[in-house]
Amino acid sequence: MTEPNKVLATFQVNGEPHEVAFVPHKTLLEVLREEMTLTGTKHGCELGECGTCTVQVDGTPVLSCLVLAVDAVGKNVQTVEGLACGSDLAPLQDCMADLGAAQCGYCTPGILMAADALLKDNVRPTRDEIKEALAGNLCRCTGYLKIFEAIELAAARMRGEDAEPSKESIYGS
Amino acid sequence: MLRLPPFTYHTPKNAVDAVRIAKEYGREAMYVAGGTDLYPNMKRRHQTPAQVISLRDVPELHSMEVLEDGRLQIGAMVTLTTLEFYPHLKAHYAGFAHAVREISTPLLRNMGTIGGNLLLDTRCSYYDQSHEWRESIDFCMKSKADAICWVAPGSPRCWAVQSSDSVPIICAMEAEIELAGVDGMRTIKGDDLYQDDGIQYLTKKPEELLTKITLPAPGNWKASYLKLRRRDTYDFPVLGVGACLWFAADGTIEKANVRLGGAGSYAMPATKTEELLVGKKLTDELIAEAGAAAMKPARTMDNTDLDVYWRKKVAPIYVARALKACR
Numbered sequence: 126m127t128e129p130n131k132v133l134a135t136f137q138v139n140g141e142p143h144e145v146a147f148v149p150h151k152t153l154l155e156v157l158r159e160e161m162t163l164t165g166t167k168h169g170c171e172l173g174e175c176g177t178c179t180v181q182v183d184g185t186p187v188l189s190c191l192v193l194a195v196d197a198v199g200k201n202v203q204t205v206e207g208l209a210c211g212s213d214l215a216p217l218q219d220c221m222a223d224l225g226a227a228q229c230g231y232c233t234p235g236i237l238m239a240a241d242a243l244l245k246d247n248v249r250p251t252r253d254e255i256k257e258a259l260a261g262n263l264c265r266c267t268g269y270l271k272i273f274e275a276i277e278l279a280a281a282r283m284r285g286e287d288a289e290p291s292k293e294s295i296y297g298s
Numbered sequence: 299m300l301r302l303p304p305f306t307y308h309t310p311k312n313a314v315d316a317v318r319i320a321k322e323y324g325r326e327a328m329y330v331a332g333g334t335d336l337y338p339n340m341k342r343r344h345q346t347p348a349q350v351i352s353l354r355d356v357p358e359l360h361s362m363e364v365l366e367d368g369r370l371q372i373g374a375m376v377t378l379t380t381l382e383f384y385p386h387l388k389a390h391y392a393g394f395a396h397a398v399r400e401i402s403t404p405l406l407r408n409m410g411t412i413g414g415n416l417l418l419d420t421r422c423s424y425y426d427q428s429h430e431w432r433e434s435i436d437f438c439m440k441s442k443a444d445a446i447c448w449v450a451p452g453s454p455r456c457w458a459v460q461s462s463d464s465v466p467i468i469c470a471m472e473a474e475i476e477l478a479g480v481d482g483m484r485t486i487k488g489d490d491l492y493q494d495d496g497i498q499y500l501t502k503k504p505e506e507l508l509t510k511i512t513l514p515a516p517g518n519w520k521a522s523y524l525k526l527r528r529r530d531t532y533d534f535p536v537l538g539v540g541a542c543l544w545f546a547a548d549g550t551i552e553k554a555n556v557r558l559g560g561a562g563s564y565a566m567p568a569t570k571t572e573e574l575l576v577g578k579k580l581t582d583e584l585i586a587e588a589g590a591a592a593m594k595p596a597r598t599m600d601n602t603d604l605d606v607y608w609r610k611k612v613a614p615i616y617v618a619r620a621l622k623a624c625r
């Protein structure tokens with residue numbers, strides 16, 4: 126089959142309009158990275174098995190490698206680039222950095238987007254609820270523990286609590 | 299980067315138009331619901347439809363309704379997450395709700411639909427690989443008509459495995475499937491949608507569109523689903539036991555359906571187990587005996603995760619646990 130003609134559409138990404146021409150069989154991941162140069166969203170397995178390409182579409186975390194870009198037109202797309210406010214990191218990002226929850230960092234954008242969606246729905250998630258929310262995001266470095274602790278710390282700070290990481294989180298037990 | 303092959307994307311606004319487009323393009327066309335099974339398969343060039351028909355804009359496929367007679371009718375495009383958190387399902391169909399929750403990951407359940415899961419492609423360790431990997435072994439018969447089956451090289455048929463979590467339990471529950479075709483609608487029993495072949499695993503015509511699944515009204519029955527897999531998330535079932543038992547007022551089992559997923563190309567009935575259960579009460583002894591009878595029908599082959607002999611050996615234990623959950 127010959128390459129189909131490009132279509133022109135406007136995406137709402139992180140609250141800003143992006144007018145893009147793309148062929149209709151491109152995934153949202155391809156259009157975000159290659160047409161809008163929003164390369165914060167990573168490509169990993171591209172088969173729905175790793176979660177590193179997680180973005181939010183209308184607030185729901187989905188895998189951008191398996192969403193057609195045309196299906197995201199008219200919806201509110203949130204990527205990792207939209208988390209920070211200028212140079213101020215979001216509490217979730219701060220806590221991930223402070224607790225060493227990102228090592229190689231490749232899974233981090235996907236984990237941030239899945240965790241951000243969880244914290245919007247649930248301000249006081251249990252450890253099991255965090256594990257469940259991240260059950261589609263693989264991390265091969267951290268062993269997940271630091272990630273869970275960072276999300277718990279971020280949740281506490283977002284609730285307005287004056288929370289500090291536990292000594293065990295920083296120095297080990 | 300793994301990219302989708304080019305295709306023309308159709309977004310019909312009703313089921314009649316969807317079926318018409320599918321009929322018009324024949325083998326060139328495929329439906330897509332959530333895309334979590336089709337798109338990975340297209341990226342690996344298992345399927346390369348030139349025409350992809352999206353069901354996203356067909357409103358009747360997105361509905362969920364409790365019918366007057368108490369049955370629950372679910373549109374094919376209802377996402378697995380929506381089902382998972384639907385209070386009526388949790389309250390009256392706990393076994394089915396559990397099966398839905400066992401599917402893949404929360405992210406994929408946000409995208410995947412019940413219709414797509416019911417029609418999930420069969421899987422095999424020699425098939426679910428990259429194009430290059432499969433090319434290196436000159437493909438298998440599921441990819442290429444004149445190739446052999448690598449699991450059973452002397453076999454004339456494909457042994458790819460039924461891998462959907464929802465199928466064994468909906469077959470056991472005797473749920474009904476509504477299909478839209480060029481000649482109108484027809485309704486069939488869940489069991490009748492599937493057949494024992496890794497390639498032609500569905501009995502429906504290619505252009506027929508699965509529109510709805512109808513679960514029986516709550517009553518004197520209880521269903522359960524138990525899944526075996528390596529990890530608690532992501533993995534497809536290497537064994538998925540769906541059981542449904544109908545009880546008389548005194549606790550005697552009037553009817554029993556037990557289906558084994560992940561153990562063949564369709565959700566196979568554990569017939570001997572079912573026969574043992576009927577007319578008796580669900581005692582611990584009966585559960586053990588009925589479970590043991592499931593060893594034979596569990597036709598495991600070396601084409602999924604985990605050891606083939608071990609999978610067969612644990613089938614009785616999983617069947618027994620599924621039966622116990624029907625108490």
